[in-house]
Amino acid sequence: MSKPVIGIIMGSQSDLRIMKEAAEILEELKIAHEVTVVSAHRTPNRLVDYATTARTKGLKAVIAGAGGAAHLPGMIASLTSLPVIGVPIKSSNSIDGWDSVLSILQMPAGVPVATVALDGARNAGILAAQILGSSDKAIARRLDAFKKSLQQKVESVARKMESTGWRDLV
Numbered sequence: 001m002s003k004p005v006i007g008i009i010m011g012s013q014s015d016l017r018i019m020k021e022a023a024e025i026l027e028e029l030k031i032a033h034e035v036t037v038v039s040a041h042r043t044p045n046r047l048v049d050y051a052t053t054a055r056t057k058g059l060k061a062v063i064a065g066a067g068g069a070a071h072l073p074g075m076i077a078s079l080t081s082l083p084v085i086g087v088p089i090k091s092s093n094s095i096d097g098w099d100s101v102l103s104i105l106q107m108p109a110g111v112p113v114a115t116v117a118l119d120g121a122r123n124a125g126i127l128a129a130q131i132l133g134s135s136d137k138a139i140a141r142r143l144d145a146f147k148k149s150l151q152q153k154v155e156s157v158a159r160k161m162e163s164t165g166w167r168d169l170v
């Protein structure tokens, strides 16, 4: 595969069950990416190193997922001007996930993190692809085809529901 343009990072191996969905959609969209663990609290020097070298090694955006006191996305955003997409994760140390959502969402002015829904790693992957697709026609075409497939799936269900009734679809 070619050089990664999207970095997917997470605070712990336990986040991989969610974060793999970002990698899977990027694979589907044929976008080179890398996946690793960077813990804001347990490997702070690794965080600084990852964020400060991300652009020079060719990344165009970073997807960062964490649970609980989820400081990883915000700290990455504080150290790079690449777009950072945050994925709040409902983890074993989460209070219903709200802790993670608010830690990632409520960034101070000047340091944005594009925050997706709780456990929304797939959308984070799609958003990262859309960031690239704004200047890459081949990726934009694949995204258009992807959006069309979403539309077709809903229309097909709607047709079935209207013709055979809802009971067959429960």
Ligand code: RP5
Pocket: 010, 011, 012, 013, 014, 015, 039, 065, 066, 067, 068, 069, 089, 091, 092, 093
């Ligand atoms: C966060 O704490 C991680 O992102 C993870 O969601 C959570 C739990 O980590 P582990 O105790 O499973 O390593 O920093």
